[in-house]
Amino acid sequence: xxxxxxxxxxxxxxxxxxxxxxxxxxxxxxxxxxxxxxxxxxxxxxxxxxxxxxxxxxxxxxxxxxxxxxxxxxxxxxxxxxxxxxxxxxxxxxxxxxxxxxxxxxxxxxxxxxxxxxxxxxxxxxxxxxxxxxxxxxxxxxxxxxxxxxxxxxxxxxxxxxxxxxxxxxxxxxxxxxxxxxxxxxxxxxxxxxxxxxxxxxxxxxxxxxxxxxxxxxxxxxxxxxxxxxxxxxxxxxxxxxxxxxxxxxxxxxxxxxxxxxxxxxxxxxxxxxxxxxxxxxxxxxxxxxxxxxxxxxxxxxxxxxxxxxxxxxxxxxxxxxxxxxxxxxxxxxxxxxxxxxxxxxxxxxxxxxxxxxxxxxxxxxxxxxxxxxxxxxxxxxxxxxxxxxxxxxxxxxxxxxxxxxxxxxxxxxxxxxxxxxxxxxxxxxxxxxxxxxxxxxxxxxxxxxxxxxxxxxxxxxxxxxxxxxxxxxxxxxx
Amino acid sequence: xxxxxxxxxxxxxxxxxxxxxxxxxxxxxxxxxxxxxxxxxxxxxxxxxxxxxxxxxxxxxxxxxxxxxxxxxxxxxxxxxxxxxxxxxxxxxxx
Numbered sequence: 298x299x300x301x302x303x304x305x306x307x308x309x310x311x312x313x314x315x316x317x318x319x320x321x322x323x324x325x326x327x328x329x330x331x332x333x334x335x336x337x338x339x340x341x342x343x344x345x346x347x348x349x350x351x352x353x354x355x356x357x358x359x360x361x362x363x364x365x366x367x368x369x370x371x372x373x374x375x376x377x378x379x380x381x382x383x384x385x386x387x388x389x390x391x392x393x394x395x396x397x398x399x400x401x402x403x404x405x406x407x408x409x410x411x412x413x414x415x416x417x418x419x420x421x422x423x424x425x426x427x428x429x430x431x432x433x434x435x436x437x438x439x440x441x442x443x444x445x446x447x448x449x450x451x452x453x454x455x456x457x458x459x460x461x462x463x464x465x466x467x468x469x470x471x472x473x474x475x476x477x478x479x480x481x482x483x484x485x486x487x488x489x490x491x492x493x494x495x496x497x498x499x500x501x502x503x504x505x506x507x508x509x510x511x512x513x514x515x516x517x518x519x520x521x522x523x524x525x526x527x528x529x530x531x532x533x534x535x536x537x538x539x540x541x542x543x544x545x546x547x548x549x550x551x552x553x554x555x556x557x558x559x560x561x562x563x564x565x566x567x568x569x570x571x572x573x574x575x576x577x578x579x580x581x582x583x584x585x586x587x588x589x590x591x592x593x594x595x596x597x598x599x600x601x602x603x604x605x606x607x608x609x610x611x612x613x614x615x616x617x618x619x620x621x622x623x624x625x626x627x628x629x630x631x632x633x634x635x636x637x638x639x640x641x642x643x644x645x646x647x648x649x650x651x652x653x654x655x656x657x658x659x660x661x662x663x664x665x666x667x668x669x670x671x672x673x674x675x676x677x678x679x680x681x682x683x684x685x686x687x688x689x690x691x692x693x694x695x696x697x698x699x700x701x702x703x704x705x706x707x708x709x710x711x712x713x714x715x716x717x718x719x720x721x722x723x724x725x726x727x728x729x730x731x732x733x734x735x736x737x738x739x740x741x742x743x744x745x746x747x748x749x750x751x752x753x754x755x756x757x758x759x760x761x762x763x764x765x766x767x768x769x770x771x772x773x774x775x776x
Numbered sequence: 777x778x779x780x781x782x783x784x785x786x787x788x789x790x791x792x793x794x795x796x797x798x799x800x801x802x803x804x805x806x807x808x809x810x811x812x813x814x815x816x817x818x819x820x821x822x823x824x825x826x827x828x829x830x831x832x833x834x835x836x837x838x839x840x841x842x843x844x845x846x847x848x849x850x851x852x853x854x855x856x857x858x859x860x861x862x863x864x865x866x867x868x869x870x871x
Contacts, residue, residue: 372828372831375831375835376806376810376831376834376835379806379834379835379838379839380806382802382838382839382842383799383802383803385846386795386798386799386846387795387796387799389795390791390792390794390795390796390798391792391795391796392792393788393789393791393792393795394784394787394788394791394857394859395784395785395788395789395792397859398782398784398785398788398857398859401859401860507826508825508826508827509823509826510826511826512823512826512827512828516818520818520819521818523818523821523828523831524814524818524828525810525811525814525815525830525831525834526814534807534810534811538803538807541803545799546799563856563858563859564854564855564856564857564858564859565856568850568851568854568856571846571850572843572846572847572850575842575843575846576843579839579842579843580839583835583836583839713789713792
């Protein structure tokens with residue numbers, strides 16, 4: 298690949314790196330260190346909140362895997378991708394001001410702080426921390442591999458070197474800058490994602506001779522490409538609808554998303570974030586997946602779906618513009634792994650160490666520990682990503698849906714149902730994760746729906762039944 | 777601990793319901809246009825701005841309409857409440 302393409306990519310990496318470093322100078326010490334390092338002092342404004350939610354949620358699959366699938370299946374896959382529009386407003390609306398207010402009252406820094414205060418149960422904390430550390434660690438390693446592969450394919454350097462470049466740029470700003478560096482870089486990465494979408498969509502439409510022409514050629518090739526059912530008629534309405542759970546409303550249960558719902562400054566920030574977030578997530582998903590479909594007319598016969606986006610960008614755009622477009626998936630991967638890295642390290646430090654091992658740890662020590670653990674987690678992900686063990690790949694299969702099934706009810710019902718208690722939450726986590734893994738292994742896509750649907754239903758009933766067995770509901774009025 | 781619920785929770789509960797209702801409407805709009813119009817044989821499709829009508833209404837117009845609806849919901853129905861303590865106050869105490 299030529300220098301034209303690599304220069305914008307390199308510029309982007311350096312820019313993110315510098316901004317991350319610059320932001321880290323704002324980290325405070327003193328009693329607010331943990332709040333500051335893991336939550337940026339709850340000061341996020343609307344734009345940054347919207348961007349960090351979209352960027353954390355949007356991963357390589359929004360820019361590489363998704364458009365590749367749209368290339369193969371046609372408009373039906375774009376329809377499926379648009380189920381994600383709801384994530385732009387639903388998470389913030391449902392967790393709502395209540396989550397932000399409760400988090401302030403109980404001084405929660407992590408999702409588990411909230412669960413701990415709500416359920417007052419050691420087992421809820423331990424199970425949650427375990428799920429977060431195990432699932433998110435493996436999910437992060439998978440994204441890390443993706444980031445390395447992206448750099449490898451764009452620049453031609455070896456995988457290990459690529460991984461080194463990727464880890465170097467992410468790790469330094471996350472360790473030094475914490476949440477604030479993560480969200481500020483997320484905002485920039487989000488902007489890059491939007492600009493990349495505009496460029497590739499416009500370039501593809503022009504190269505394809507206009508939308509009408511493109512649709513005509515798709516129809517001539519295979520009419521099903523422009524139907525909602527997919528080129529091979531595999532996309533049934535039920536299957537596509539079930540993605541409203543997996544990538545739509547279920548996202549409330551993802552800890553890396555819900556923790557952001559306690560980080561904003563005030564109501565106004567939340568309101569603005571809902572509007573901006575809905576627009577941005579809808580625009581990116583619509584634009585990128587449409588570009589994938591349109592690409593079929595311009596570059597027919599690509600066998601490997603993951604290659605569609607890179608090849609398309611190089612085909613329809615001048616080198617330097619292609620570089621900007623290809624920075625978008627890299628931005629998406631970086632903005633996902635930086636958030637998850639910080640979340641895993643917060644689970645270890647705040648939820649396990651300070652809660653159970655040494656509640657009276659000294660401030661200075663906690664600070665050093667935070668930097669240290671974040672670095673250790675980051676470096677071990679890097680080490681794993683060089684040659685990912687099978688166990689990790691296996692665990693990653695369950696990460697997304699498993700976390701949703703584990704946490705959606707303990708969070709949502711914990712907020713809105715007074716009778717919900719620790720027994721319910723424990724039952725919900727165990728049943729959610731357990732049934733997700735079991736169904737995924739034995740009956741994938743049970744009854745024509747995505748695997749995630751049944752575990753979420755089962756976890757709901759487990760929560761209700763568990764809560765009606767013995768166990769106390771909270772005695773305070775905090776919730 | 778005061779008796780009764782925090783007054784802000786009532787507002788939050790109402791907003792959570794509004795958000796869920798909007799999500800359900802969003803789903804209905806998306807589904808009805810996609811499979812209502814798109815379920816017909818491809819030969820009978822009509823086109824808007826080059827796109828098949830089902831896709832235009834479900835995905836493109838749906839995206840625009842629901843972004844506007846979120847805007848309306850947030851601007852006119854969501855209330856601003858203070859976050860920091862039970863009693864209302866300005867936002868002047870940020871560190």
